[in-house]
Amino acid sequence: MKRTIRKSLALAAVSIAAAGMAIGCSPIKRGEYVEGSATMYCDDGFRHVLQEEIEVFEYQYPESAIIPYYVDEQTALDSLLEGKTQLVVTTHELTKDQIQYLKDKFRRIVRQRCIAVDAVALIVNKDNPVSLLTMDDIKGIVQGKISNWSQLAVADKSDIRLVFDNQGSSTVSYMREKFLPENGKISDNPNAFAQKDNAEVFDIVKKDKNAIGIISVSWLGADLQEAKNVPVDKRMEDYAVENDTIATNLTTEVKILKIANPVEENDYSLQGYMPYQAYINSGEYPLFRKVYMISSASGSSVLNSFYQFCGGFIGQKIISKTGIMPYHLSSRLVNLK
Numbered sequence: 001m002k003r004t005i006r007k008s009l010a011l012a013a014v015s016i017a018a019a020g021m022a023i024g025c026s027p028i029k030r031g032e033y034v035e036g037s038a039t040m041y042c043d044d045g046f047r048h049v050l051q052e053e054i055e056v057f058e059y060q061y062p063e064s065a066i067i068p069y070y071v072d073e074q075t076a077l078d079s080l081l082e083g084k085t086q087l088v089v090t091t092h093e094l095t096k097d098q099i100q101y102l103k104d105k106f107r108r109i110v111r112q113r114c115i116a117v118d119a120v121a122l123i124v125n126k127d128n129p130v131s132l133l134t135m136d137d138i139k140g141i142v143q144g145k146i147s148n149w150s151q152l153a154v155a156d157k158s159d160i161r162l163v164f165d166n167q168g169s170s171t172v173s174y175m176r177e178k179f180l181p182e183n184g185k186i187s188d189n190p191n192a193f194a195q196k197d198n199a200e201v202f203d204i205v206k207k208d209k210n211a212i213g214i215i216s217v218s219w220l221g222a223d224l225q226e227a228k229n230v231p232v233d234k235r236m237e238d239y240a241v242e243n244d245t246i247a248t249n250l251t252t253e254v255k256i257l258k259i260a261n262p263v264e265e266n267d268y269s270l271q272g273y274m275p276y277q278a279y280i281n282s283g284e285y286p287l288f289r290k291v292y293m294i295s296s297a298s299g300s301s302v303l304n305s306f307y308q309f310c311g312g313f314i315g316q317k318i319i320s321k322t323g324i325m326p327y328h329l330s331s332r333l334v335n336l337k
Contacts, residue, residue, distance in 0.1 A: 033302075034301055034302045034304070034305045036064060036065070036302040037065035037066070038065075038067065038297075039069060040066060040067070040069070040085050040086075040088060040303060041068070041071055041075065041080070041089075042089040043070075043076055043089055044070045044072065044165060044169065044197045044198055045118070045165070045169060045171050045218065045219070048219060049116070049218050049291075050068055050070075051068075052321070053309070053315055053319075054066045054306075056232060056314065057306055057315075060314075064302045064305065066302070066303075066306050070197075072166055072168030072169045073090050073091065075168060077092070081102065083105075086296045086301070086303050087294070087296075087307060088293070090170060090291075091289050091292065093292050110295070111307065112294040113311050115293050115316070115319065116319045116325060116327050117290055117291065118217060118218060118290075118324040118325075119216075119217040119285055119288050119324060119325075120171055120216065120289070121215055121216070121217045121220055122138065122213070122214060122215075122259070123202070123205050123213040123255065124213070125206065125209045125210075125254065125255065126206075128210075129156075132260060132270075133152075133257050133258075133260070133272075134259075134260045142179040143180065144191060147190075147191050160191055160210060160212060161191055161193060161208060162189060162191055162212050163201050163205065163213050164186060164193075164194060164213070165200070165201055166197070167185070167186075170289075171214055174289050198215050201213040202215060206253055212257075213254070217324055218322040219323075220250045220254075220256060220275075250274070256275065258273055258274055259272055259275075259286055271284075275323070277323070280325045281325055290327070291327075295307040
C-alpha cells in the first residue's frame with residue numbers, strides 16, 4: 001500500500017518547485033477573474049476547507065461571490081447531474097457515462113481535478129484510555145464484531161458507540177467500501193448512530209467517553225481555526241509566500257487515535273501513525289482518499305475562476321492549513337508531538 005500511495009501522489013510530493021515558479025513568475029491579476037456570483041455544492045466533510053477558500057477568494061476578487069451548500073456527497077453529485085449547480089467537491093470522480101450525460105443534456109464540458117488527499121480520522125473522548133487501533137480493530141468495530149471496550153483490552157465493559165455523520169456522506173461511503181462486504185451498511189450495526197453532520201459527531205465525542213467518531217481530518221486542524229483570528233488580509237499575505245507546507249497542529253479537544261496497519265510490507269509492524277500530512281503522503285497512515293473538485297461551468301464563469309483558484313498555489317496553501325494534504329504542494333514533518 002505504501003508504494004502505491006507514494007506512486008499515486010508522486011506529483012503532489014515534487015510539484016511545489018514547479019508550481020511555485022510558474023505561479024510566482026506569472027501571477028494572475030484581479031482583472032483576469034470573472035466577476036459575478038454562483039452557487040456550488042460541497043460534501044460537509046470539507047466545509048472548513050471550502051469556507052476558507054471562499055473567504056480568501058472573495059477578498060482577492062471582491063466583485064465575485066461563491067454561495068456554498070454543505071450537503072452529503074450523494075446530494076452534491078446528484079445536484080451536478082440534475083443541473084442545479086455546475087461545481088461540486090466530492091471524493092469520487094464522475095464516470096465516463098456521467099460525463100457524457102452532462103455533455104448530451106446540458107452541452108457542458110466537465111473538468112475535474114484532485115485538489116487534496118484527505119485522511120479519515122477516528123476520534124475518542126480525551127478521557128478514553130485507548131490511543132491506538134489496528135485496521136483489523138476498525139473492521140471489527142465497523143462490522144459490529146467488536147462492540148465492547150473490554151474487547152480492546154480496556155478495563156471497561158461499556159458498549160462502544162460508533163458515531164458518524166450520515167449514510168450519504170463521503171466519509172461513511174469510504175468506511176463502507178473499506179471495511180464492509182458489498183451492499184453492507186454501517187447503520188446495520190446496532191451500536192452505530194448517524195448524526196446530522198460532522199459538527200455533531202465532534203460534539204458527541206467531546207461529551208461521551210464511550211463514543212468513537214468517524215470524521216474527516218480537515219475538521220481537526222487547529223491551525224486553520226487559529227488563523228480565523230487573523231484578519232483575512234494578513235492571512236492572504238501568508239498564503240502568498242512560496243515556501244513548503246508543513247503538517248498542521250491537530251485539535252486537543254478530542255483524542256485522535258493512531259492507526260496501525262500490520263502487513264507483510266512493513267513486517268507486520270504495530271507502529272501506529274497519526275493522520276499528519278507527511279504520514280498521509282508516505283502511506284504510513286492507511287485511511288486516506290482523494291478529494292476532487294468537479295466543474296461543468298464555462299471558462300467565462302465565476303465558478304471556473306474559483307475552480308482555477310482552488311487548484312492554484314494560494315488555494316493549495318489554504319488546504320495545507322486544514323490538516324489534509326494539498327495535492328499540488330509537498331509536505332514535510334515539523335515539530336510533531
